[in-house]
Amino acid sequence: MxxxxxxxxxxxxxxxxxxxKRFGAHTAVAGLDLEVPRGAVFGFLGPNGSGKTTTxxxxxxxxxxxxxxxxxxxxxxxxxxxxxxxxxxxxVEGPAFYPFLSGRANLERLDTADPLAPPRTxxxxxxxxxxxxxxxxxxRKRVHAYSLGMKQRLGxxxxxxxxxxxxxxxxxxxxxxxxxxxxxxxxxRSLADDGTTVFVSSHLLAEVEQICSHAAVLxxxxxxxxxxxxxxxxxxxxxFEVRTPDAAEAAEVLxxxxxxxxxxxxxxxxxxxxxxxxGGGADRPAHDGVPPPEAVVAAxxxxxxxxxxxxxxxxxxxxxxxxxxxxxxDVAG
Amino acid sequence: MSRAxxxxxxxxxxxxxxxxxxxxxxxxxxRWRTWAMFGALAAxxxxxxxxxxxxxxxxxxRGPAFLNQVTENGLFVGVVALVVCTPLFLPLTVSVVSxxxxxxxxxxxxxxxxxxxxxxxxxLLAVKYASTALFCVAAPLAVVLGGTxxxxxxxxxxxxxxxxxxxxxxxEAFGRLLLMAGYxxxxxxxxxxxxxxxxxxxxxxxxxxxATAVLAVVSQILGALDQLEWLHPWLFxxxxxxxxxxxxxxxxxxxxGQNALLQAGYAAFFAALAYGRFTTxxxxx
Ligand SMILES: Nc1ncnc2c1ncn2[C@@H]1O[C@H](COP(=O)(O)OP(=O)(O)OP(=O)(O)O)[C@@H](O)[C@H]1O
Ligand SMILES: [Mg+2]
Numbered sequence: 001m002x003x004x005x006x007x008x009x010x011x012x013x014x015x016x017x018x019x020x021k022r023f024g025a026h027t028a029v030a031g032l033d034l035e036v037p038r039g040a041v042f043g044f045l046g047p048n049g050s051g052k053t054t055t056x057x058x059x060x061x062x063x064x065x066x067x068x069x070x071x072x073x074x075x076x077x078x079x080x081x082x083x084x085x086x087x088x089x090x091x092v093e094g095p096a097f098y099p100f101l102s103g104r105a106n107l108e109r110l111d112t113a114d115p116l117a118p119p120r121t122x123x124x125x126x127x128x129x130x131x132x133x134x135x136x137x138x139x140r141k142r143v144h145a146y147s148l149g150m151k152q153r154l155g156x157x158x159x160x161x162x163x164x165x166x167x168x169x170x171x172x173x174x175x176x177x178x179x180x181x182x183x184x185x186x187x188x189r190s191l192a193d194d195g196t197t198v199f200v201s202s203h204l205l206a207e208v209e210q211i212c213s214h215a216a217v218l219x220x221x222x223x224x225x226x227x228x229x230x231x232x233x234x235x236x237x238x239x240f241e242v243r244t245p246d247a248a249e250a251a252e253v254l255x256x257x258x259x260x261x262x263x264x265x266x267x268x269x270x271x272x273x274x275x276x277x278x279g280g281g282a283d284r285p286a287h288d289g290v291p292p293p294e295a296v297v298a299a300x301x302x303x304x305x306x307x308x309x310x311x312x313x314x315x316x317x318x319x320x321x322x323x324x325x326x327x328x329x330d331v332a333g
Numbered sequence: 334m335s336r337a338x339x340x341x342x343x344x345x346x347x348x349x350x351x352x353x354x355x356x357x358x359x360x361x362x363x364r365w366r367t368w369a370m371f372g373a374l375a376a377x378x379x380x381x382x383x384x385x386x387x388x389x390x391x392x393x394x395r396g397p398a399f400l401n402q403v404t405e406n407g408l409f410v411g412v413v414a415l416v417v418c419t420p421l422f423l424p425l426t427v428s429v430v431s432x433x434x435x436x437x438x439x440x441x442x443x444x445x446x447x448x449x450x451x452x453x454x455x456x457l458l459a460v461k462y463a464s465t466a467l468f469c470v471a472a473p474l475a476v477v478l479g480g481t482x483x484x485x486x487x488x489x490x491x492x493x494x495x496x497x498x499x500x501x502x503x504x505e506a507f508g509r510l511l512l513m514a515g516y517x518x519x520x521x522x523x524x525x526x527x528x529x530x531x532x533x534x535x536x537x538x539x540x541x542x543x544a545t546a547v548l549a550v551v552s553q554i555l556g557a558l559d560q561l562e563w564l565h566p567w568l569f570x571x572x573x574x575x576x577x578x579x580x581x582x583x584x585x586x587x588x589x590g591q592n593a594l595l596q597a598g599y600a601a602f603f604a605a606l607a608y609g610r611f612t613t614x615x616x617x618x
Contacts, residue, residue: 112353
């Protein structure tokens with residue numbers, strides 16, 4: 001590492017080296033090697049119990065690793081926590097507040113806990129954070145009377161009381177309605193545009209796909225994939241799917257186009273084009289090697305195949321991840 | 334990567350820590366539970382006063398210490414109430430507050446957010462103990478103030494006869510009463526540290542509260558067993574009823590000194606245990 005420690009310049013925002021956490025005989029996180037570049041919006045994905053929260057707790061110094069090392073904003077954790085944490089905003093395993101205090105009083109309390117937060121600007125910063133998450137109208141209400149989504153928003157407000165270099169958000173859209181989910185996504189995007197690195201965990205790639213520049217997938221405590229999403233999208237293969245009772249004939253036609261058919265269920269013939277897309281758009285094959293869908297349909301019909309359904313496309317990023325890892329997301333850890 | 338470059342070193346946290354203590358006290362004294370406990374403590378002298386005033390029988394020598402003095406000087410209501418509250422009621426309230434310090438935050442989930450803020454584990458522990466210590470001051474004061482108010486309403490405010498036979502005026506008597514409240518506060522500091530330590534052991538505040546209260550009772554039971562006389566000077570409850578020394582002329586200060594030393598020892602020991610536990614603990618709540 002050669003970049004300067006401070007500022008939002010070079011170096012990784014988060015770097016872990018064989019980070020491991022064991023609870024008794026159970027290994028919750030096993031030898032995790034993460035690298036989150038500065039300025040990235042990093043999706044940290046995995047099914048329930050895969051170790052996302054445990055990793056986040058280790059990064060924030062709440063839990064000490066059983067083995068391995070972690071660095072946050074260029075400084076070793078947990079040794080430099082006192083210097084690192086004021087530059088980090090976090091939401092860990094759901095929001096938590098004093099139910100008998102108002103939303104505003106809760107934020108003021110958390111801000112007071114940070115010895116580096118200037119008390120003079122406290123009231124203004126709290127008001128601005130509440131405004132930014134759309135909670136101004138409920139600022140004086142006791143948290144006791146907040147809905148789950150409102151608490152989630154308040155948790156986000158707490159994370160952005162000060163300008164942060166890194167935001168660590170553990171399932172920030174949990175409990176939000178579709179509108180709230182969209183708003184949180186927009187909020188994350190606008191924070192990222194300010195130069196903040198965002199590390200966001202989720203069960204679903206689809207939920208964060210639109211905002212993430214990078215993603216990693218965790219399964220049973222192990223990292224099974226880590227990639228830049230742009231590269232993933234580029235690497236995506238064009239896929240054809242034909243619904244027909246004439247499976248053999250359809251497969252024969254696909255083969256003629258250089259698409260190797262694979263069994264995809266009764267009455268369905270599917271196959272992936274030999275060439276990858278160049279990232280120019282998933283809807284339209286831009287490569288010479290990828291046959292135009294309309295030509296494939298015409299050939300199928302000409303061959304007497306009874307086409308009952310046809311689709312062509314690059315598939316979702318999630319399918320791409322599955323392709324890469326060989327397993328779905330919903331596999332229990 | 335040099336550390337000097339890595340952002341400014343945290344500024345001295347003195348005033349910031351005082352502000353955190355202020356926030357802590359704000360939460361403690363804004364809670365309904367805290368005021369319920371103060372109310373209950375202040376109600377004890379009211380009950381005693383009413384019972385003495387309206388029972389129609391002059392208090393015999395039996396019953397709580399100094400009860401027979403009450404009818405002559407209303408300020409003795411506070412004295413009696415303080416003595417009555419010392420074995421159980423006061424330690425119970427301190428157990429509730431001290432047992433809640435860390436475990437209460439853990440059960441709410443706010444502990445992780447305080448630590449991520451970052452409050453700092455040692456700083457948070459210090460602030461929690463300081464606020465509990467202030468509660469230890471406030472709780473006996475609630476008894477004394479409730480007693481004084483009751484005494485003024487129900488009884489004459491005459492001369493007070495001390496244990497040594499000397500007679501003092503009402504002004505000095507009230508001063509002595511405040512001294513007794515202070516003595517009571519000092520007596521509770523050891524227990525407060527025990528509660529703090531218990532609170533770092535669990536995420537269930539009621540568990541820490543109960544364990545602390547049970548220890549206070551057990552210690553007093555041990556203190557009542559003659560067979561364990563060698564142990565008595567080491568029990569944190571040993572000097573608790575030394576309150577009466579403030580009713581002597583001159584005041585027997587050495588009881589206060591010994592008590593303060595003992596409580597300081599307990600506080601240091603259990604604060605060290607709490608430190609050892611809390612600074613290495615995984616925060617999973
Ligand atoms: N305090 C604990 N004691 C023992 N095991 C634990 C503890 N906390 C977590 N675990 C185990 O560690 C593993 C990872 O848990 P973690 O909470 O990190 O998962 P997660 O990916 O955040 O799951 P979710 O999506 O449900 O939030 C799980 O198998 C869990 O059972
Ligand atoms: Mg989790």
